[in-house]
Amino acid sequence: MKQRGHTLIELLAVMTASMTLLGVAAGLLHRALRTQASTRHLLELEHSGLLLARQFRSDVAAATDIRITTDSPQAAADIRTPLIRLQLPVAGEVVYQAGIKALHRYQDRRSPDAPLHEAYRMPAGMAWQVEQAGALIHLNGRHAATTQARPHDIDILAALPPGLRPKGSQ
Amino acid sequence: MRLIHPQSSPHLRSGISSLELLVAGVLISAAMATTLPLFIQHQRMIVMTGRERLAVEELANQAEQLRATPPAQWNAAIAALQPSAVAVHRLPGVRLSASQSSTALGERVVLAIAWNDPGRQDHPLTLAVWQPLSGMEASPQ
Numbered sequence: 449m450k451q452r453g454h455t456l457i458e459l460l461a462v463m464t465a466s467m468t469l470l471g472v473a474a475g476l477l478h479r480a481l482r483t484q485a486s487t488r489h490l491l492e493l494e495h496s497g498l499l500l501a502r503q504f505r506s507d508v509a510a511a512t513d514i515r516i517t518t519d520s521p522q523a524a525a526d527i528r529t530p531l532i533r534l535q536l537p538v539a540g541e542v543v544y545q546a547g548i549k550a551l552h553r554y555q556d557r558r559s560p561d562a563p564l565h566e567a568y569r570m571p572a573g574m575a576w577q578v579e580q581a582g583a584l585i586h587l588n589g590r591h592a593a594t595t596q597a598r599p600h601d602i603d604i605l606a607a608l609p610p611g612l613r614p615k616g617s618q
Numbered sequence: 619m620r621l622i623h624p625q626s627s628p629h630l631r632s633g634i635s636s637l638e639l640l641v642a643g644v645l646i647s648a649a650m651a652t653t654l655p656l657f658i659q660h661q662r663m664i665v666m667t668g669r670e671r672l673a674v675e676e677l678a679n680q681a682e683q684l685r686a687t688p689p690a691q692w693n694a695a696i697a698a699l700q701p702s703a704v705a706v707h708r709l710p711g712v713r714l715s716a717s718q719s720s721t722a723l724g725e726r727v728v729l730a731i732a733w734n735d736p737g738r739q740d741h742p743l744t745l746a747v748w749q750p751l752s753g754m755e756a757s758p759q
Binding site for chain 2: 458461465469472476479483490491494497498501505582583584599601603604606607608612
């Protein structure tokens with residue numbers, strides 16, 4: 449029996465196999481791209497948290513006057529009220545303020561080591577609070593929708609300069 | 619699957635041989651076996667990176683608490699050293715320890731934190747806090 453070309457079944461089998469392989473390859477590629485994007489985002493948040501901690505501790509250590517302006521958790525919706533105001537010898541007044549997806553730091557005067565405005569990128573929906581705990585200032589950021597600890601929650605303790613007592617909310 | 623044109627080969631056949639199936643199966647298995655562990659390892663690395671950041675923050679917070687304590691009370695503060703609730707919750711098997719030593723420059727306290735990640739029990743993260751002798755302010759290094 450002579451046969452020319454391919455049978456319909458053979459073509460169907462080849463197409464099915466090719467589509468399956470293509471599907472698997474496309475799925476892996478898609479997952480790899482998503483993984484890369486989420487990893488970059490996570491690392492940015494980790495880095496941002498470390499930078500914020502370093503800057504906040506440095507500001508508190510150098511402060512000559514501190515005013516805690518809110519004593520209740522400040523959600524991103526209420527971004528007009530600063531969390532804390534610090535008076536620094538070189539930078540002038542420094543203000544920390546919550547944003548939609550960031551914690552902002554503003555300062556009056558340009559100092560050699562810091563720009564006038566910095567935004568520390570954070571997950572959306574964080575609620576921020578600054579409180580005094582003995583001789584420490586506690587800055588914490590929690591996800592507003594849950595009371596459980598999340599990977600990017602922020603807990604920063606900063607020792608007050610000797611003899612300095614922060615003023616309360618006004 | 620190899621398709622044979624009837625005029626180019628004396629053997630007419632349809633379907634797939636076992637050898638072809640085996641080769642295809644081996645190739646797909648090799649590709650999957652290479653990529654899947656990468657994804658798993660990647661997820662594990664993300665978790666470990668988050669724990670590292672948390673451990674660094676825990677050490678820095680403990681150092682700040684120590685700095686806020688009068689040097690005369692450092693011994694009692696070191697004896698009462700406890701990891702925070704967040705660290706206990708998120709770092710499996712977390713252990714916090716401190717060792718104090720007197721040097722020519724002043725008192726030096728080394729804080730160390732270890733937890734159950736590969737290598738972290740044998741090589742804990744450490745942070746040193748100094749209380750200089752001559753009226754200088756203590757600072758973590």
